[in-house]
Amino acid sequence: xxxxxxxxxxxxxxxxxxxxxxxxxxxxxxxxxxxxxxxxxxxxxxxxxxxxxxxxxxxxxxxxxxxxxxxxxxxxxxxxxxxxxxxxxxxxxxxxxxxxxxxxxxxxxxxxxxxxxxxxxxxxxxxxxxxxxxxxxxxxxxxxxxxxxxxxxxxxxxxxxxxxxxxxxxxxxxxxxxxxxxxxxxxxxxxxxxxxxxxxxxxxxxxxxxxxxxxxxxxxxxxxxxxxxxxxxxxxxxxxxxxxxxxxxxxxxxxxxxxxxxxxxxxxxxxxxxxxxxxxxxxxxxxxxxxxxxxxxxxxxxxxxxxxxxxxxxxxxxxxxxxxxxxxxxxxxxxxxxxxxxxxxxxxxxxxxxxxxxxxxxxxxxxxxxxxxxxxxxxxxxxxxxxxxxxxxxxxxxxxxxxxxxxxx
Ligand SMILES: NC(=O)NCCC[C@H](N)C(=O)O
Numbered sequence: 216x217x218x219x220x221x222x223x224x225x226x227x228x229x230x231x232x233x234x235x236x237x238x239x240x241x242x243x244x245x246x247x248x249x250x251x252x253x254x255x256x257x258x259x260x261x262x263x264x265x266x267x268x269x270x271x272x273x274x275x276x277x278x279x280x281x282x283x284x285x286x287x288x289x290x291x292x293x294x295x296x297x298x299x300x301x302x303x304x305x306x307x308x309x310x311x312x313x314x315x316x317x318x319x320x321x322x323x324x325x326x327x328x329x330x331x332x333x334x335x336x337x338x339x340x341x342x343x344x345x346x347x348x349x350x351x352x353x354x355x356x357x358x359x360x361x362x363x364x365x366x367x368x369x370x371x372x373x374x375x376x377x378x379x380x381x382x383x384x385x386x387x388x389x390x391x392x393x394x395x396x397x398x399x400x401x402x403x404x405x406x407x408x409x410x411x412x413x414x415x416x417x418x419x420x421x422x423x424x425x426x427x428x429x430x431x432x433x434x435x436x437x438x439x440x441x442x443x444x445x446x447x448x449x450x451x452x453x454x455x456x457x458x459x460x461x462x463x464x465x466x467x468x469x470x471x472x473x474x475x476x477x478x479x480x481x482x483x484x485x486x487x488x489x490x491x492x493x494x495x496x497x498x499x500x501x502x503x504x505x506x507x508x509x510x511x512x513x514x515x516x517x518x519x520x521x522x523x524x525x526x527x528x529x530x531x532x533x534x535x536x537x538x539x540x541x542x543x544x545x546x547x548x549x550x551x552x553x554x555x556x557x558x559x560x561x562x563x564x565x566x567x568x569x570x571x572x573x574x575x576x577x578x579x580x581x582x583x584x585x586x587x588x589x590x591x592x593x594x595x596x597x598x599x600x601x602x603x604x605x606x607x608x609x610x611x612x613x614x615x616x617x618x619x620x621x622x623x624x
Pocket of ligand 1: 609611
């Protein structure tokens with residue numbers, strides 16, 4: 216079995232999601248903002264909503280893999296815990312006194328519990344009785360302080376890794392609250408038998424370099440097809456990150472065009488998929504009030520060494536249409552006033568997950584957009600996300616496709 220994502224809208228066959236766990240119960244008014252959520256969440260309800268969402272994916276024929284389960288299974292493979300000891304439970308993260316005792320905890324904790332803690336976080340009081348070394352960090356922390364912070368944004372599996380044709384980028388994340396997610400994803404990809412048994416083509420991030428400002432997040436990446444990729448560049452994916460990923464894509468031989476779309480550096484527009492998603496072989500759903508002054512660039516491979524030339528586009532979608540070989544690309548913008556559009560965009564009204572061409576999952580609350588798309592012949596499967604949506608991510612954000620068919624125009 217090898218994994219590949221050859222389009223954004225072709226038949227979705229396999230995907231990874233994260234069923235929210237311990238981490239959601241650790242969101243408090245004091246930490247939500249830092250952890251990139253908008254509110255404390257009703258965790259049990261969010262889990263029910265997520266289970267219903269997974270049911271909808273499965274009903275659409277998608278084989279769904281649960282991230283925490285994959286992580287637990289990976290942790291029982293040879294080398295996985297050493298990998299964590301070298302990258303997570305280090306003297307620089309926790310102080311020299313805790314280095315060896317935490318390595319020991321990583322070595323001895325049963326895999327399902329360890330997986331839950333790696334995502335859910337660890338309080339000082341959870342481990343105080345086990346750690347006897349005189350540690351300044353332990354003295355400094357209060358019993359309810361986090362020794363290891365929770366990672367509630369694992370819910371948004373789209374972002375920390377992204378399959379692009381037959382390669383995967385394990386993304387260096389922009390926000391400190393999300394950077395550790397990549398370590399967990401690397402454990403899964405490097406050690407889980409499902410992936411270890413295949414020839415993995417790592418495009419970016421599967422190394423322990425400091426990636427500094429060269430960040431990329433999967434919400435910015437769309438595999439539009441025809442050897443092309445569209446990448447948003449703004450709050451999360453930087454020009455440096457986009458350049459490195461593009462070079463790697465060009466070297467892979469599967470991609471010859473990257474279309475880069477500038478985004479406002481604002482929370483509401485944190486990823487490309489907050490303002491537009493491809494929803495059919497010839498259609499994009501686009502936020503109607505995207506500022507006109509945003510630029511886009513086309514990167515074209517030159518040779519096979521990763522070099523490219525850059526052209527600034529006068530308009531984005533004619534270039535996309537040309538690259539896709541589609542005469543009449545449909546740019547679907549909900550006819551709605553500015554306030555209504557801003558409200559639906561905030562609630563992921565442009566964040567759709569296609570499970571097949573023209574068949575998409577989106578939050579039910581975006582009534583105007585969903586009705587408009589239905590009028591345009593798109594089948595919108597409504598997803599309940601009253602709690603899930605408070606993390607500011609929709610169905611596309613919650614899903615990491617790992618096997619998806621190509622489509623022809
Ligand atoms: N692709 C996406 O737009 N993902 C949603 C990410 C939401 C998360 N709370 C974040 O701020 O990173």
